[in-house]
Amino acid sequence: DARVTQTPRDKVTEMGQEVTMRCQPILGHNTVFWYRQTMMQGLELLAYFRNRAPLDDSGMPKDRFSAEMPDATLATLKIQPSEPRDSAVYFCASGFGNYEQFFGPGTRLTVL
Amino acid sequence: RKEVEQDPGPFNVPEGATVAFNCTYSNSASQSFFWYRQDCRKEPKLLMSVYSSGNEDGRFTAQLNRASQYISLLIRDSKLSDSATYLCVVNLGGGSYIPTFGRGTSLIVHP
Numbered sequence: 001d002a003r004v005t006q007t008p009r010d011k012v013t014e015m016g017q018e019v020t021m022r023c024q025p026i027l028g029h030n031t032v033f034w035y036r037q038t039m040m041q042g043l044e045l046l047a048y049f050r051n052r053a054p055l056d057d058s059g060m061p062k063d064r065f066s067a068e069m070p071d072a073t074l075a076t077l078k079i080q081p082s083e084p085r086d087s088a089v090y091f092c093a094s095g096f097g098n099y100e101q102f103f104g105p106g107t108r109l110t111v112l
Numbered sequence: 113r114k115e116v117e118q119d120p121g122p123f124n125v126p127e128g129a130t131v132a133f134n135c136t137y138s139n140s141a142s143q144s145f146f147w148y149r150q151d152c153r154k155e156p157k158l159l160m161s162v163y164s165s166g167n168e169d170g171r172f173t174a175q176l177n178r179a180s181q182y183i184s185l186l187i188r189d190s191k192l193s194d195s196a197t198y199l200c201v202v203n204l205g206g207g208s209y210i211p212t213f214g215r216g217t218s219l220i221v222h223p
Contacts (some may be wrong), residue, residue: 033211042215043156043199058211091155098144098203101211103155 002026004104006092012110013044018080023092023105024073032075033101034060035068035091043091049075115139116202125221129190133217135200136182145183147174147222148199150216171207190221203216 005024013019025032034046047057047067057067064083069075071079087110093101125131137145141152145162160167162174162183173186183200197216204210 035213043213044212045213048210100146100158100161101201103157106155 002102003011003091004092004094004102006090006107008107009105010108010110012112013082014112015083016081017111018078019082019086019109019111021077021090021092021109022079023075023094025075025092025094025106026102027073029094029096029102030097031097031101032069033091033093033095034075034077035093036088037091037106038088046090054067058068087111116200116214118198118200118217119222120215120217122218122220124209125190125219127190127192127221127223129189130186130188131219132184133198133219134182134184135202135214135217136180137202137203138181139204140178140181142181142202144203145174145176146201146203147172147183147185148166148201150197150199152196155222156213158173159198161181187219190219192221192223195219195221198204 007022031050033048036044037043046060048067052069066078089106089108091103091106093103095101115138130207147159148156149159150156162176166175173187197218199216200214202212
């Protein structure tokens, strides 16, 4: 049963620290998405990749967030420096083309 | 106007009831549509795709109305386990593929 995996599942850190979240997409999928979900904003698209190339990151705060896909089996989302307002659940999802996405279990980030 | 809008609810219905949600979208160039279900503190999971001809899966029926730019989800014979948040997703097609999620509609099915 192929699944998207994300690590860590929970992260508590202090303001100013660097946070790196990792995602392993489903093998064979060519699109990868990063989302942030909060009660106030709902599910926001931060970035997405197709065939490892970044296609859109307009939803991502550029000054502190960065997203990369060093290879087809790994996507990373980094926050440096982290702030309390970054506290949220971060989801990675993968898919193929314009079809449905499959979500990972998420990383619950708390920045103190 | 938001790109994808949903009534947040909650819709509070008894077991066995039929309930319907709508989701409106603003971009007429949207080409693919989906319904996801999200349980509390869990990830969204695909419920069903929405085809131009409609789509039915057991108690669930999804329909697309391009003229009025909305999709709908109908749940018949509601179960307690249907309690969740239902998210609609609208994708632009072609090279500008960008998925946009609605804020979700909360459904509570009570005994």
